[in-house]
Structure formats: C-alpha cells, structure tokens
Amino acid sequence: MYRILRQIARTGIVSETPPRPDEAYRLLSARLRAEVLRSFAGALSIRHVDAGSCNGCELEIHATSNPVYNLEGLGIRFVASPRHADMLLVTGPVSRNMETALRRTYDATPAPRLVVAIGDCGCTGGIFGESYASAGRVSKVIPVDVAVPGCPPTPVQIIQGILTAIEVRAAS
Amino acid sequence: MKIDILVPEFEPVPGAVIAWRAEVDAATWRLSAHQVWEHGGRLIALWAADTGRSPSVHLALVFAGRLLWLSLPVKGPEPEYPDLSDLFPAAARMQRAVFDLVGIRARGDLVDKRRWLRHGAWPVSEFPLRRGFDAGRRFDPVADDYAFVRVAGDGVHEIAVGPVHAGAIEPGHFRFSVVGERVLRLEERLGYAHKGIEKRFETLGVHDGYRLAGRVSGDSTVAYAWAYSMAAEAAAGLTPPPRALWLRALWLERERIANHLGDLGHIGNDAGLGFALAQFSRLKEDWLRSNQYAFGHRYLMDRVLPGGAAVDLADDAMMRMRDDIVRVRGEIARLRVIFDEHPGLQDRLVGTGRVTRELGERLGMTGLAARASGMPLDLRSSFPCAPYDALQPRMVVHEGGDVAARTALRFDEVIESLQCCGRILDGMPEGNIATLYPTPEEGAVGIGWVEGWRGDILIALETGSNGALRRVHPHDPSWRNWPVLEHAIIGNIVPDFPLINKSFNLSYSGQDL
Numbered sequence: 004m005y006r007i008l009r010q011i012a013r014t015g016i017v018s019e020t021p022p023r024p025d026e027a028y029r030l031l032s033a034r035l036r037a038e039v040l041r042s043f044a045g046a047l048s049i050r051h052v053d054a055g056s057c058n059g060c061e062l063e064i065h066a067t068s069n070p071v072y073n074l075e076g077l078g079i080r081f082v083a084s085p086r087h088a089d090m091l092l093v094t095g096p097v098s099r100n101m102e103t104a105l106r107r108t109y110d111a112t113p114a115p116r117l118v119v120a121i122g123d124c125g126c127t128g129g130i131f132g133e134s135y136a137s138a139g140r141v142s143k144v145i146p147v148d149v150a151v152p153g154c155p156p157t158p159v160q161i162i163q164g165i166l167t168a169i170e171v172r173a174a175s
Numbered sequence: 176m177k178i179d180i181l182v183p184e185f186e187p188v189p190g191a192v193i194a195w196r197a198e199v200d201a202a203t204w205r206l207s208a209h210q211v212w213e214h215g216g217r218l219i220a221l222w223a224a225d226t227g228r229s230p231s232v233h234l235a236l237v238f239a240g241r242l243l244w245l246s247l248p249v250k251g252p253e254p255e256y257p258d259l260s261d262l263f264p265a266a267a268r269m270q271r272a273v274f275d276l277v278g279i280r281a282r283g284d285l286v287d288k289r290r291w292l293r294h295g296a297w298p299v300s301e302f303p304l305r306r307g308f309d310a311g312r313r314f315d316p317v318a319d320d321y322a323f324v325r326v327a328g329d330g331v332h333e334i335a336v337g338p339v340h341a342g343a344i345e346p347g348h349f350r351f352s353v354v355g356e357r358v359l360r361l362e363e364r365l366g367y368a369h370k371g372i373e374k375r376f377e378t379l380g381v382h383d384g385y386r387l388a389g390r391v392s393g394d395s396t397v398a399y400a401w402a403y404s405m406a407a408e409a410a411a412g413l414t415p416p417p418r419a420l421w422l423r424a425l426w427l428e429r430e431r432i433a434n435h436l437g438d439l440g441h442i443g444n445d446a447g448l449g450f451a452l453a454q455f456s457r458l459k460e461d462w463l464r465s466n467q468y469a470f471g472h473r474y475l476m477d478r479v480l481p482g483g484a485a486v487d488l489a490d491d492a493m494m495r496m497r498d499d500i501v502r503v504r505g506e507i508a509r510l511r512v513i514f515d516e517h518p519g520l521q522d523r524l525v526g527t528g529r530v531t532r533e534l535g536e537r538l539g540m541t542g543l544a545a546r547a548s549g550m551p552l553d554l555r556s557s558f559p560c561a562p563y564d565a566l567q568p569r570m571v572v573h574e575g576g577d578v579a580a581r582t583a584l585r586f587d588e589v590i591e592s593l594q595c596c597g598r599i600l601d602g603m604p605e606g607n608i609a610t611l612y613p614t615p616e617e618g619a620v621g622i623g624w625v626e627g628w629r630g631d632i633l634i635a636l637e638t639g640s641n642g643a644l645r646r647v648h649p650h651d652p653s654w655r656n657w658p659v660l661e662h663a664i665i666g667n668i669v670p671d672f673p674l675i676n677k678s679f680n681l682s683y684s685g686q687d688l
C-alpha cells in the first residue's frame with residue numbers, strides 16, 4: 004500500500020484541460036437538444052459499439068479514459084448496456100455481419116439518443132469502403148449526429164465529438 | 176531441393192525470410208503435413224486462392240528450421256482437399272474460412288462443416304474470393320442460425336455474450352456452458368468484423384497495399400505493414416536500405432512496448448487494481464505522444480512501406496527516444512514491485528487460465544501466449560532477419576502458462592524491448608531510408624513474416640499485371656490462439672473470463688478479415 008501511495012504522489016495530477024466542442028463535426032442540427040440536456044442531467048452514459056473496426060479506433064477510445072484526458076472527470080462514463088446509455092459511440096465501417104447487432108443496439112437505447120461515429124471508417128467507410136462484406140459508413144445503418152474523422156482520431160478529437168453532440172448553444 | 180524426409184522438391188522463394196515452396200497433389204499434401212506433424216513441426220497458416228488456371232489451397236508450415244509453403248491446385252465443380260484438422264486443430268477454422276470465401280471443401284471424417292466467416296451477409300452459393308465475384312455485390316441477409324454445441328447435464332446452463340460487449344472491445348460471441356459459476360465449456364463464434372479485406376486488396380496496387388495491411392489489426396499496424404512490405408519487396412527482388420530496416424525495428428519494438436503497457440494496465444484493472452490502469456495508461460499516453468512527436472503518428476500507421484520507411488529519425492527525436500527508454504525502465508521497475516508484492520492481485524493472477532505447454536503444443540499456440548507456457552517461439556530469435564540478426568534480442572520464456580505468467584512475460588518483454596531500442600539507437604546506420612519500389616513482374620510471389628507483439632504475422636502475396644495485387648493473404652497469430660482460449664477458461668469461474676481474455680488479448684479484426 005505504501006508503495007502505491009508513493010507512486011500516486013510521485014505521479015501527481017497529469018490531467019489536461021479538456022478540449023472545446025467543435026461545430027465542424029455536427030451533422031444533424033439541433034436534434035432533440037433540449038430533451039438531451041434535460042435527460043442527461045449533467046452526466047452522460049456512453050455505450051461503445053465496434054461495428055467492424057480494425058481496432059485502432061478502440062485504442063484511442065480507451066485513451067480518452069486515461070488520466071491525461073480523464074473523460075470520467077467530465078461526467079462522461081462508459082456503460083455496459085445500451086439500456087443505460089444516452090449515446091452510442093460507433094467505430095468501424097459497419098460490417099454486414101454486424102448490421103443487425105448495431106440496429107438492435109440502437110433500438111435498445113432509450114430515446115432521445117445520440118450517435119457519434121468515430122474514425123474515417125465510421126465517417127465514410129474509410130479504407131474498407133463498401134462491399135459484399137461492408138455496409139460502409141455508420142449513417143448507412145443508423146442515424147448519426149456527429150462524425151469524427153481521423154485514422155484513428157486522437158483522444159482530443161473523440162472528446163470534441165462527444166461534447167459537440169451534447170452541446171447546446173447558448174443562443175438556441 | 177529435398178527437405179529432410181519430405182517428398183516434394185522445394186524451390187526457394189527469395190526474400191528477407193526464405194520460404195521453401197512446392198506444388199503438390201492431394202496425397203502429398205496430406206503425407207507432408209503428417210510427416211511435419213509427426214516430427215514436431217508446426218502449422219502457421221492455411222488459405223486458398225483463385226488466381227491461376229484453377230483454385231488452389233496453400234499451407235505454411237515450419238519444419239526443420241525452415242518455412243515451407245505447399246500449394247495444392249484443385250479442380251472440378253466441387254473442389255476438395257484433404258482435411259488437416261485432425262493433425263493441427265488450428266486448421267479447422269482456417270478450413271471453414273477457406274470454404275466460406277473460396278468454396279473449396281476440406282474432405283475428411285471429422286470435418287466441421289459449419290460456416291465460420293460467412294454469417295448471413297452472403298449466401299452459401301457465393302464465394303467472394305472466386306475470381307469472377309463482383310466485390311460490390313450486395314445480398315439480402317440470410318438467416319443467421321448457428322449450431323452451437325450444446326452441453327447437456329444436471330444443472331448445466333448457458334450464458335451467451337456478444338457480439339456487442341460491455342467494455343470497449345471488438346465484436347465476437349462467447350457461449351459458456353456453466354455449472355454454478357464454473358465453466359464447463361466455452362464456444363467462440365467470430366467473424367463479426369469480417370469486412371472483406373482480402374477482396375479489397377485485389378483492387379489495390381502492390382506499392383500501396385501497405386496502408387490496408389496496416390489496418391488488418393490496428394494494434395499491430397507496424398508488424399503488418401512490415402510483413403506486407405517484406406512480401407512486396409520479395410516479389411520485386413528488392414532489399415530496402417539498412418537504415419530503413421533499423422527504423423522498422425525501432426517502430427516494431429515501440430509498438431510492442433505500447434501494447435504491453437496497455438495490457439498490463441488492463442490486466443491489473445480487471446483483477447481489481449484500478450491504480451494499475453491509471454499508471455500504465457499514463458505511461459502509454461506519454462509513449463504514444465513521443466511517437467507523434469518523432470514520427471508523426473501515435474500508432475505509427477503508414478510509416479513502413481515497400482522499399483523502406485516513410486519518415487526518418489531527426490536528432491532531437493533521437494534524444495526523446497533515449498529519454499523514453501530511461502524513464503519507462505524506471506517506472507516499470509517500480510510498478511513491477513507493486514504488482515509482485517500485492518497479495519490480492521497475485522491471488523487473482525496465479526493459477527488462473529492456465530495452459531500447459533503440452534496443451535499449447537497440441538493446439539498450435541503461438542507468440543506471447545506460447546512463450547508464457549514455456550514454448551520458445553519468437554521469430555526475432557529463431558528466424559532473425561535484418562536487423563534482428565545484429566540486435567539479437569533475448570527471448571523471454573516463462574513456464575507458468577497462467578495469467579500471472581502472461582503478465583510477468585509482458586514486464587520482461589518491455590524491459591527487453593527497451594534494451595533493444597537502445598541498441599537500435601546506438602547502431603542506427605546512416606543513409607537513405609527508402610529505395611524506389613519498382614513495378615514487380617506479373618505472377619511474382621513473396622512472403623513476409625514478422626514477430627508482432629501478439630505473435631507471428633504472415634503475409635503471402637501474388638502480383639497481377641502492371642503492379643496490381645492479385646492475391647494477398649494476411650494471417651494473424653490470433654487464428655491459432657483463439658482456440659486455446661476456449662481451453663484456458665475451462666474449470667475457471669465466469670467472472671475470471673475478462674481477465675483471462677485480456678491476458679491473451681487476441682485480435683478479432685485480424686482473424687475476421
């Protein structure tokens with residue numbers, strides 16, 4: 004225990020200031036924003052769905068939870084069931100073998116729900132494109148609010164995408 | 176040339192790793208595999224292609240210190256070849272994938288005829304890797320009822336998880352048969368991430384296929400891009416400049432360290448020590464930032480390409496690379512003491528998910544997991560290509576075969592790879608980092624074989640006309656280790672599955688293709 008405490012003290016606080024939302028990522032305008040804010044009550048639950056990625060995007064999604072980006076510190080956490088989720092974070096081109104599972108997960112997520120597509124693959128189908136085995140971008144299968152490009156997008160870009168999806172502009 | 180007791184005449188396929196290739200008939204296919212099996216040889220990969228006059232099945236084996244490549248042309252409306260899964264259990268899923276993609280059936284009494292990669296996306300009458308198949312075709316989904324093996328008995332019940340999982344991991348389905356909390360049997364069903372990678376390769380040129388190769392399994396992007404480039408260079412008869420090879424080795428070791436750091440954090444976390452995840456993920460983050468700083472990409476994607484390397488190591492980046500080594504070595508030593516002295520943690524790791532050496536050898540286990548079960552398999556030592564012949568990394572082997580051994584192995588390999596990085600920085604030759612990649616001749620073949628952090632990655636490649644790719648088969652070590660995981664969980668409790676699974680950390684995308 005002593006060694007653990009000493010290591011924690013030695014490490015100190017490494018978290019950085021979180022990034023700002025980026026409007027460039029928004030696809031659907033003002034979708035259910037008011038309800039979203041009401042229902043999230045300051046805490047957002049995310050369910051991740053890998054719909055056929057190369058697993059590169061997963062590495063960066065993991066990284067958002069490390070002490071440097073500290074996603075949980077923003078009141079955002081990953082949950083184990085779509086029924087507890089406010090948002091789906093979807094990676095990959097949607098493989099045809101995952102199409103049904105992705106639709107079912109979306110249907111199981113209570114409305115109002117947000118969908119953020121992650122990575123070049125999630126945005127366009129990426130390098131895998133569309134084929135007998137790949138349905139291509141996420142929005143071909145379920146409605147997408149925000150799409151974050153990059154191969155893979157950095158943790159900062161992923162967090163920006165999440166914040167963009169939940170941000171309500173002061174003006175509206 | 177004859178090789179040992181084997182019947183066929185083998186021809187060398189030149190390249191950084193020399194493969195010995197022979198075209199065989201069905202009887203020799205079976206006989207050779209049997210002889211290799213009998214004398215302790217190993218199966219690396221089995222795949223099929225439809226590139227020549229007729230489709231063919233291919234087999235990569237290791238025997239008598241050589242990499243062998245057998246090719247068996249098959250004919251007729253319902254082509255077949257002899258089953259090898261009774262000798263090499265790992266062949267079973269590869270043979271199922273061969274049928275799903277190319278429509279060639281393994282013939283034998285014990286052949287598992289269930290589909291593997293196909294699911295419901297295309298009908299049983301269609302074979303995507305047949306020559307005339309139009310990759311853009313879209314089929315109406317067919318019913319996806321899959322016959323899992325049922326375990327009957329008093330008090331036995333089933334738990335089904337996936338394909339979407341609780342954590343941020345890849346898609347796959349696990350069917351547990353349990354009594355109380357004990358697992359009697361686990362059956363995996365994979366293929367959910369199948370996105371048509373092999374067909375996609377056919378639309379690319381040899382010179383640019385490295386980008387797709389580097390996305391077969393993103394966590395091993397350097398290893399894949401290197402294996403691909405090695406195969407492409409073999410096909411073109413090209414040797415990259417020495418500095419490029421040393422840069423590749425630096426990146427490969429940095430990829431190994433990054434993944435091991437990540438896994439150590441997750442293993443600690445899954446065993447109840449959240450502190451480990453915070454510490455190791457912070458170390459990994461710093462490590463990735465150095466990659467970004469020095470080479471322009473956190474995971475080093477697209478840095479290795481046919482002909483050499485895409486970026487060089489600048490002087491200030493050299494300093495940062497050296498600092499990284501010193502810092503991580505110190506931190507790892509401290510964290511290791513904490514792991515070793517933590518009774519609660521050790522209690523979860525020791526004896527959990529044990530795979531004996533005997534079982535591992537029978538199932539054909541490979542890579543990191545094999546070394547943790549006492550199997551001395553590491554291409555960097557047993558098939559060293561430049562610069563590993565000069566670097567001579569020490570192979571780390573542990574005997575325990577449990578989660579504790581796979582954890583300790585990662586600690587040791589991080590230290591060993593850090594040392595290796597130091598030697599690379601000291602010995603980095605001067606000169607160009609790339610030679611122009613020429614257009615290879617039509618019908619040229621090449622093999623690439625690289626020890627990634629998870630295990631050995633093999634890529635076999637054949638060129639088409641005007642520098643096109645005719646066939647690329649990328650082969651992930653996970654093909655051989657997924658079946659081992661089914662055994663590793665037997666007798667353990669269900670709540671330990673995430674921990675055992677994480678200690679293997681196999682690729683879904685890499686085997687689903």
Ligand code: SF4
Pocket residue numbers: 055056057058059060094095096121122123124125129130153154155156390393
């Ligand atoms: S965007 Fe890039 S990293 Fe993400 S899944 Fe696609 S290929 Fe992999």
